[in-house]
Amino acid sequence: MTRATAASAVSPSSPSTRSLQQRLDLLVQLVLRDLKVRYQRSLIGIGWSLLKPLSQLIVFSIVFTRVLPLNIENYTTFVFTGVLAWTWFSGSMTAAVGSVTANKTLAMRPGFPSVLLPTLVVASQGIHFVLALPLLLLCAAIDTGSLALVPLLALPLVVALQALLTLGIAYLLAALHVYFRDAEHLTGIAMMLGFYVTPVFYRPIPAGADLELLTTANPLAWLLRCYREVLVSHHLPPAMTMAELLAVSVLAFGIGLAVFRRAALRFDEAL
Amino acid sequence: MRGAITVSNLGKRYRKHDRGRPSSLKGRILSGYKQQAQSAFWGVRHVTFSVPPGRAVGIVGTNGAGKSTLLRLIGGVGLPDEGSVTIEGRIGALLEIDAGLTEDLTGRENVRLLGVIAGLLRSEIDERMDAIIAFSELATFIDEPVRTYSTGMRMRLAFSVAIHTGPDVLLVDEVLAVGDQAFQRKCIARIREMQAGGCTILLVSHDEAQIRTICSDVLFMREGRVLAYGPLDATMARYSQTQAPDAPTAPAHGGEERGARGPIALERIAVHDDRGRPVATIASGEAVMLHAQVRQNGLALGPIVGFAIHDAQGTVCLQTNTALGGVSLGAFENLAVSLRMERLDLAPGAYTVSAGLYSGDWQTIFDFVNEAARFDVVGAQVEAGVVAPPMTWRTGAPADQQHAAGTEAAE
Numbered sequence: 001m002t003r004a005t006a007a008s009a010v011s012p013s014s015p016s017t018r019s020l021q022q023r024l025d026l027l028v029q030l031v032l033r034d035l036k037v038r039y040q041r042s043l044i045g046i047g048w049s050l051l052k053p054l055s056q057l058i059v060f061s062i063v064f065t066r067v068l069p070l071n072i073e074n075y076t077t078f079v080f081t082g083v084l085a086w087t088w089f090s091g092s093m094t095a096a097v098g099s100v101t102a103n104k105t106l107a108m109r110p111g112f113p114s115v116l117l118p119t120l121v122v123a124s125q126g127i128h129f130v131l132a133l134p135l136l137l138l139c140a141a142i143d144t145g146s147l148a149l150v151p152l153l154a155l156p157l158v159v160a161l162q163a164l165l166t167l168g169i170a171y172l173l174a175a176l177h178v179y180f181r182d183a184e185h186l187t188g189i190a191m192m193l194g195f196y197v198t199p200v201f202y203r204p205i206p207a208g209a210d211l212e213l214l215t216t217a218n219p220l221a222w223l224l225r226c227y228r229e230v231l232v233s234h235h236l237p238p239a240m241t242m243a244e245l246l247a248v249s250v251l252a253f254g255i256g257l258a259v260f261r262r263a264a265l266r267f268d269e270a271l
Numbered sequence: 272m273r274g275a276i277t278v279s280n281l282g283k284r285y286r287k288h289d290r291g292r293p294s295s296l297k298g299r300i301l302s303g304y305k306q307q308a309q310s311a312f313w314g315v316r317h318v319t320f321s322v323p324p325g326r327a328v329g330i331v332g333t334n335g336a337g338k339s340t341l342l343r344l345i346g347g348v349g350l351p352d353e354g355s356v357t358i359e360g361r362i363g364a365l366l367e368i369d370a371g372l373t374e375d376l377t378g379r380e381n382v383r384l385l386g387v388i389a390g391l392l393r394s395e396i397d398e399r400m401d402a403i404i405a406f407s408e409l410a411t412f413i414d415e416p417v418r419t420y421s422t423g424m425r426m427r428l429a430f431s432v433a434i435h436t437g438p439d440v441l442l443v444d445e446v447l448a449v450g451d452q453a454f455q456r457k458c459i460a461r462i463r464e465m466q467a468g469g470c471t472i473l474l475v476s477h478d479e480a481q482i483r484t485i486c487s488d489v490l491f492m493r494e495g496r497v498l499a500y501g502p503l504d505a506t507m508a509r510y511s512q513t514q515a516p517d518a519p520t521a522p523a524h525g526g527e528e529r530g531a532r533g534p535i536a537l538e539r540i541a542v543h544d545d546r547g548r549p550v551a552t553i554a555s556g557e558a559v560m561l562h563a564q565v566r567q568n569g570l571a572l573g574p575i576v577g578f579a580i581h582d583a584q585g586t587v588c589l590q591t592n593t594a595l596g597g598v599s600l601g602a603f604e605n606l607a608v609s610l611r612m613e614r615l616d617l618a619p620g621a622y623t624v625s626a627g628l629y630s631g632d633w634q635t636i637f638d639f640v641n642e643a644a645r646f647d648v649v650g651a652q653v654e655a656g657v658v659a660p661p662m663t664w665r666t667g668a669p670a671d672q673q674h675a676a677g678t679e680a681a682e
Binding site: 018021022025026028029030033036037040041105106108109110111112265266267268269 | 285286343345346347348349350361362364366367371373375376380383384387388389390391392393442
């Protein structure tokens, strides 16, 4: 039995500028579709995407400053940062896991790069995140009294790292779900637990303390730390944490993409 | 050369456990990995052929012969287990009726979306937008959401985009059956035009007439293998011979053979769904149409056409005719006769359709085609038997006790 890699024979010869442009156009059009379908028939449109984190923010800032005071400085900014970044991550995961299975027609279409399906989910959730950023900056400016310009320049880099990390895991989950439908439910539970394991609304667990690994070995906790250094403490994110993040994100992205590509060759059998 | 297709020793195997039942945690734990290796079947195997650029090849065969699998593999969907496919140039495909339309977007937005999905740049779509809309004849609806479109309109939109993407190879699976006759003709004309311009066409269809109009060559598949590949007439003749009783849309007999048999004959006996599309599987309780065409030289006046449905054991489930239905056929040369059933409440199983053609006084049997078409009925909660009417179970207190309770209460 010869296993011919027919896929490589079929796909366009080499990635030229046209095909790159084409992929980009495709992604843009798919993200637009996603946003339009979700919001065009609703009253306040994309404003809905802000209401969930905002309402969470209100609850947390009331509960953990007045009812059970955590005594964290600038808690509103602290928790807003956590909630927004976490929402992007968990929203992407929850939607990405079924992105291939829910778009069977597209995934089975000749010439359609199915890797765009999870990518588009992460991008579309990312747009929500980016649209909320001005609010976060405003909140930080009011809450902490100032914004430092130089650390802010590091912000795009942190966002890029989160995108990379999120994409990598999204690819893994989407590919897994095609063969293993329980992945969806497991993801839901994992996101629920992850929310409490990651220091979204509480202070990161310091090194040496009980359960320190929940913070120190958690790339999402590293991410939050970087965001908060910039927005709450007005410092550049710690170089060591950024380096670790970079390593983990690139690794996750690489593995996720490779696994997805490999699995995609056989999606037709399981879809 | 652009548009050339080379398929060599292509094989695709499906594992049984992958089909139908998605793997779940419970299933894995309960069954372990035992069943993995044993049950696999080849969707297509040992398929070798090549198509020079600019040719139109029709792919025929019964349902499950591997036609769609072949088309997908050629389109680069899925990894073959054996052999290879090589395509030169860009592929355009119309493989699904819904063609990836998004309900909540307008026609225009869907054109943009389908265009990029088909491999165009956004700028290229904007250039072709007017031509696409004009071809689809949907100008007045183009800014309405697609959810308001009929099936035919959707198909028109999808088809218009597909032929304006300038593919080198166009793969079409069964979708031309949708839409009205006029638009179908327009599509076929356009396909021939593209072909003349050097585009290679692969067309899967159960409609022999369509294949005859478009294709110059035919690939005849059965059980995942290629039985014949060659010029239209020779291959179609083999196809008609071998599978006449198998496919619901097959002509009753090979065309030539029939002509010699008599002045009046039944042709093209088929089972269609409510929208007039050939079907092989029907859900119990769905509407069904039985079709036949009567061809004669105009001599027999007022003949009677009858249909019968038999189950796998040979039991007559239904037998009826045009005389009972109060329909008079009059004088004609070619006449299509169809029997529409609002609901076909048959139990799940395999059924055959036979058709007969009789003189108006029942004295002469002009033609009788036994098992001219087959279809399967699925669904319905029936353990055994022939009929499956709409059913509801109820439980409650027995009627006499209810009555007793009622009297007590009254006292």
